[in-house]
Amino acid sequence: MTGADIADATWARVDDGFYVGSLEGAFLGCIDTLPDGRFAAMDAHTQPIRTCADLPEAMRTVLEAAAQGERP
Structure with missing residues (x-):
């Protein structure tokens, strides 16, 4: 996932004001x-x-956290 950009991810609005992101499944x-x-x-x-x-x-925050494997 290194080097991925928010444009590479798929973002879906599943409800008013709620979005989910995926990248390569x-x-x-x-x-x-x-x-x-x-x-x-x-x-x-x-x-x-x-x-x-x-x-x-x-979106960038979610993508960067996923790329770094971060969990609070």
């Missing part, structure tokens, strides 16, 4: 829109990574 994590408009990025185990200001930032 592997689940990356998900993103939930918070009531204040920020985005909660979560890993493949739905553990919080961090809160982001916009959706592209949250």
